[in-house]
Amino acid sequence: MAQAVEVKAGNSRLIRAQLSRRFLAAIAAGAIAVTFALFIATPLHGLVGFVLVAAVLYVVAQTVISNVVEGRRAAMNRLVTSVVVVCACAAVLPLVAVLGFTVIKGSAVLDLSFLTHTMRGVAEQDPYGGIYHAIIGTLEQVGLATLLAVPFGLLVAIYLVEYSTGRLGRIVSFFVDVMTGLPSIVAGLFIFALWILALGQSFSGFAGSLALAILMLPTVVRSAEEMLKIVPDSLREGSYALGIPKWVTVVRIVLPTALAGIVTGVMLAIARVTGETAPLLLTVFGNPALNFNPFSGAQASLPLFVFGEAGLPNETAINRAWAAALVLILIVLVLNIMARVIARFAGVRS
């Protein structure tokens, strides 16, 4: 008798009962039911709150029941799996919320007239006006920043991968990392202190481009560096063996091989700075009217427009902010998706 019990206990330690899927579904149904009861009985309300309470109840119930039936280790395992799932949802939820809100609120205002008019002479409560001037400003500022940062960044990346051997290379590489962590507002302050205060220039789109270029630079260097690194050495050696000088090898063999990856990195860098607001606030300043010339006078930009309208205590202005935010997000997302498509279909093949 005692022996039988022992064997049974031994068995149960090796293979314990497991909760079936059906039983877990029952727990979930129970959790939802209890949440309903709670929301009727107490002042709790709201869909987000409902999902949250139901999820917490489910996880707690599942863990407790699993602890009794399956044992402590299995219960812990289930708990952590649930927590990981909740984390994944918690990370996706804000994106859905932000995108959803922007699309719903923005598409109500966004039309052709909004894209082709400026804010010149438009008061905050006026239902017309648009972002033509801001789109022009953003395109010019980001375009100029790209022209400044990409060649420079490429040269630095070439130096780091193909030429640097000693201490200078390590120092440059280190400061590229430091630059990656540079807050965008500090980049703006720097250009403000140098370009506008010390050199006495006026606010202009170009001043904004300088700040954006500083922010683009480390991203361009790092991505180009990664891409140049994975170009197989056999290509370089083959080129040297044919008597081709190093610089021609770099420019005509290594760079073309890594081109698709570099383009991807550049587009991600463009996408990143297109949404930058803080540095432009200090250098471009914003302007309700159209200014085509990026080298003279304050300009508008999409992020600045969103920031300006969002701060106004008026529903019409805030709706304009949503519409501009929608345009901004569309530009950034299109750049991102294009970058990924290029990376997928034309990556470096070794």
Place this chain on the structure above:
Amino acid sequence: MDEPESAKISMTRSSEAVPSPAGQPPKTNGAQSKDMRGRPRRRADAIFRMLVQGSGVVLLVIMAAIAVFLILQAIPALKADTTNFLTTLNWAPDSTPSSFGIAALAFGSLLTSLLALVMSVPVAVGVALAISHYAPRWLAGPLAYVVDLLAAVPSVVFGLWGLIYLVPSIIGPSKFLSTYFGFIPLFETNGTYGKSVFAASVVLAVMIIPIIAAISREIFVQTPRDHIEAAWAIGATKWEMVRTAILPYGRSGVVSATVLGFGRAIGETIAVALVLSANYEISLHILQPGGNTIAANIANRYGEAGGIGRGALIASGLVLFVITLIVNFGARAIVRRGEREGA
């Protein structure tokens, strides 16, 4: 022509680059390399080398210039400040006598960023684990993609969302916390809610989750297969495998990701400027309106600032710059130490 096709192709390549007689068989390459030592080409090589090395040096000069120009433009304002810059709570640089200080701003920056970390690090590690080891393959790819997209959303859009949507909807949970947990000083309020430090740090948390998750995920997937198999072999559950194989391996990566996320949060300007209602007090009551950060203060006060006011803002930016430098150096040191231990 009985040369193999590949030889012909590479010869055309080389003949484009190096002016040498086309169609020369590869065996006479020796003659070519002698040719290569000719002066003009070596000079071109040296010029190119100087060009790329010069770009590296220019990058260093830019970093130095950032520090130098911020300091130069901050000095006049700091001299005009009649109160202690490090301890003053008030920000009135353009009034006479000029009085401004970094204390409340620096405190606010640290508080919002720390709160953002407390909320985002567990979620980010969870997401990283979900992508690297929990989600089925068909889901892991899209999930990673969505998290990356979250990183691409401009901060001003997060700010707009935080201001219009999050601030009103966070009042409920805030009331709940202050009613039932008000005995904790952090959750005490004066009865008003809304544009609070809490709301700002939630927005920041959402913004830095993708950064921390991306770096953590990269480390987690590098966990040696042997460690994972060994855990399975002794009958570990999935969580026990994660705890004994993946987390110890990825710890230094997660720590440095956290530090980088902190650096990002403390430098974030526009989202915080939109969500916080600025004041200049040091208060731990995170649920009531108020609070401020260095970066948000620059965005908010820039438009109205006069000469000394601008210098004062630059001085505060300098403090922010120094904080992010320290944070980044710290993160690199942790990564290096982790690499040494891992080796």
